[in-house]
Amino acid sequence: MKLLLILSLVVTAAALTSCSESAASPSTEHTTAPENGAQFKDGKGVALTALMAQSISLQTAEVQEEKIAPAFTINVQAMQRGTEASGWLTADQAARVQPGMEVGLGTAKGSVLRIEKAAYATLGDFEVTVQTAAPIEPGSAINATFRFPAGDAVTAIPANALLTTAEGTFVYAKNDEFFLRTPVKVGARSGDHVEITDGLYTGDEIVTTPVMSLWLAELQVLRGGKACTCGH
Template identity: 30%
Template sequence: MKKWISLTIVALLLTGCEKLNSDMAELKKNEEETVIKVKTVNAYTVEENQDALTLEVSGVVAPRQEAGLSFGASGRIDRILVEKGASVKAGQTLATLDETVLQQGVNAALGQVASANVRRSKAAQGPESHEVQTQKLQVEKAKETAAKAEREHAQAKALYAGGAISKDELDRLALAERQAKLDLQEEEVALGKLLKGADRLDVEEANAELQQANVQLTRAKQEASDAVLKAPFSGVVAAIAQVQSEQTGPGSEVMRLVDTSQWLVKLQVESEQIGSWQPGALVTVKAPDGSRAEGKVTFVSPVMDQSLGAYPVEVTVSGADVNWKGGMTVTCQYELDAKNVMLVPVSSVGISEEEYYVMKINENSVEKTPVKVGGIHGTFYEIVEGLQSGDQIVGSGLSYLVDGEAVKVADE
């Protein structure tokens, strides 16, 4: 009996120990789950900024101007007067076409203009005295012919009445009289025109011919001018694509000219930073080889490049200050005017119901705190109200937190 009681007591003790162990394991599991549910956050300590902020944006160097040059006319390249790498001045002749045919066209056009000028002068002056005198003689001759025809016709009438001539002969003489009188009228009209002086229609026709001849001359001269390739700006010959004696034409690139007197650094600035970039601001530009130069912001695009999601910005650097090459990647350091202001990262500020807020860290939880923001300085907001120096706020990931939620700071 005693043995059975002892076994029972042992069994009860074992059962109690197992239950205790199970309860302890459950408690430990609950504690672990509680710890797991506490989110870890990055903390940012709010301080009044004492130093100027500097933005750094990378960009690509490009020459101030670059152009592919080609002739404006077709022909055979007669001369190339520069070599690759040569420095040239604006207006300098770089190459020429064979101008033989083109010059012949200019000469022919000059001849047409000269002839048209002579015709115009003659039309404007009217008939010369000898032309008038000749026409008067023609009129007198026509009068004599008409008078003679009239007499012969009168005599024929008398002869026909006496039966001396036939009806056909009478009709022939009558027709000769009418024709002689018509010829006289034409000569008198011609004399009248000469006596009136210059004919308006003749002058207008001569003017039109002269104008057309001048148009042809201008075209011929332009074609001759297009046969000479000149530098549109000062720069360096970067490439020569064609050779002497080669046939070429409009639009066919002969050489490439670049202007290295200034370099353009083309940047793509994010929307959070674009408000800080102002035309005329000075920028420090740093190249991969360590060289530095001072640049100036010369262009800030008013619209975003939708394909890149950023705003194009251009910084101009004097070519005399650096020995750069087109296509290099450089870094522009832009200093922001943000001294003695309280700044927090853009990622630490949220917007709710048209107001800004931050998640302030109070011991082991977060508190949603409304703030009033000022300007934006690169990737930082200026805080005007709502925070004090020394406050700790959540640096990022606000959308995953709720007001009053327990958190653990990452560096603790």
């Protein structure tokens, strides 16, 4: 039953991608009748029957404060045989990185050799060169991970609670018996947690899994099982 439900939702969502208008942004206030175990109400969100919630293994948790130790990974590449490899940083990333700091290079370690603003690249891009412990072959690509110490505790949620769509980044926040798709702004990431800088407060209850299934259920209910309303 669970497999059939998920497949039904996936097929509906795939059809929705051909529509030019947003499938999850209704323009008029309405409440849908329960369909396939889900119901939608403007301003409230999507509600599931107990059977559907159980079938998709819905789980929720309270938003907590966590100490986030930020980290990010980029790809660096060696242009010639030697102990240097280069990659690209955004302006925000470059502001954190300093020459001499340790960097993880796959299963080995290295260090940041230099950072240079690239005059010929997209505005705000910086080239970072790292030094490896042993020579690497030209064209070799390595994942370089930059890690930073944890700061003060911040509002944070499990990374798998985030829903990223063409409309932005969201979470499903509990709203009485409904789950409301709520826009959020994210900050630092650390392992399986991510900082939330706007949109949630400590103590809010959110869906942690499976957010994609909940979103597909919302899309299906809004369209009443129809692929779209854009003339085809």
